Amino acid sequence: MLNKTSIHYLINYALQKLLSSGVTDSPKIDAEILMAKAIKKNRSYLYTWPEKQLSTNEINEFRFLLSSRLIGKPIAYILGKKEFWGLEFKVNESTLIPRPDTEIVVDKAIELAKKIQQNNTLDKVKVLDLGTGSGAIICSIKHELKNIDAFAIEVDKVAIKIAKINAQNLSLDINFIKSNWFNELKPSSHLFNLIVANPPYIEEQDQHLKQGDLKFEPISALASGKDGLRDITHICQQASKFLVNNGWLLIEHGYNQAHKVKELMQQNDFGKIETIKDHGGNDRATLGNLMYAKNKTK
Numbered sequence: 001m002l003n004k005t006s007i008h009y010l011i012n013y014a015l016q017k018l019l020s021s022g023v024t025d026s027p028k029i030d031a032e033i034l035m036a037k038a039i040k041k042n043r044s045y046l047y048t049w050p051e052k053q054l055s056t057n058e059i060n061e062f063r064f065l066l067s068s069r070l071i072g073k074p075i076a077y078i079l080g081k082k083e084f085w086g087l088e089f090k091v092n093e094s095t096l097i098p099r100p101d102t103e104i105v106v107d108k109a110i111e112l113a114k115k116i117q118q119n120n121t122l123d124k125v126k127v128l129d130l131g132t133g134s135g136a137i138i139c140s141i142k143h144e145l146k147n148i149d150a151f152a153i154e155v156d157k158v159a160i161k162i163a164k165i166n167a168q169n170l171s172l173d174i175n176f177i178k179s180n181w182f183n184e185l186k187p188s189s190h191l192f193n194l195i196v197a198n199p200p201y202i203e204e205q206d207q208h209l210k211q212g213d214l215k216f217e218p219i220s221a222l223a224s225g226k227d228g229l230r231d232i233t234h235i236c237q238q239a240s241k242f243l244v245n246n247g248w249l250l251i252e253h254g255y256n257q258a259h260k261v262k263e264l265m266q267q268n269d270f271g272k273i274e275t276i277k278d279h280g281g282n283d284r285a286t287l288g289n290l291m292y293a294k295n296k297t298k
């Protein structure tokens, strides 16, 4: 007789629901992840004990998780965590879910910080992550390069709490500053060697914002004015005040924004401008070197 309380049966039940809902490209994996979470076991347990019967509480929990997924809630939010750079990050609806493509930004930041370190034998390299969200970028950089001075700015009070927890869980010493971009910083007291940012950069009318995971993510971390460039423009205009001479600015942006970001950097005293591509071969981030800082004496 069919056992309707078994792991195997319930996973299949969820699989059918997820398949017909169309909310996910990976219904089987999702069903298994939800089951593993509901019964607090890892996924391999599900294959070892497919006939195991669940308690009423476990079934209720599973149904609750499944219903969240069926309305499109991202797996990362359901689990409250996401892996990035081989590290585990706590996330919630106040933080963007770290994307694999952002790892190329981390890669580049580490390369730049190392280069700066070699040329600056005396001082500690100061790195700022602007709009850190869950803290994924700065934690990954600091995890790799323990001897940098790491700073992170975030405006959202829930997000900054999450970022602090992530830094703490990873035993990383990072200075967090609650601020709307550079507003709370004094140029005289904060000069960085490298500023890195994954700001919002999607056009506010973009239909993708209403679809998939994006629908559940904080709009303030995604959309940025009519052309998606409002915040990037602001950052390019302000960054030179907070960079040492020859400091670097590295910004993630949309696949079609490289040209515009390059122009913005050029207009704001940056040179040696370079665009790097993501895992899918799309333009994804642009970096520039501050040639001459406006705030400094000639």
Ligand code: GLN
Pocket (backbone or CB within 6 Å): 099, 198, 199, 200, 201, 202, 214, 221, 222, 223
């Ligand atoms: N790359 C993300 C996406 O397109 C957007 C991230 C962002 O706006 N910073 O889903």
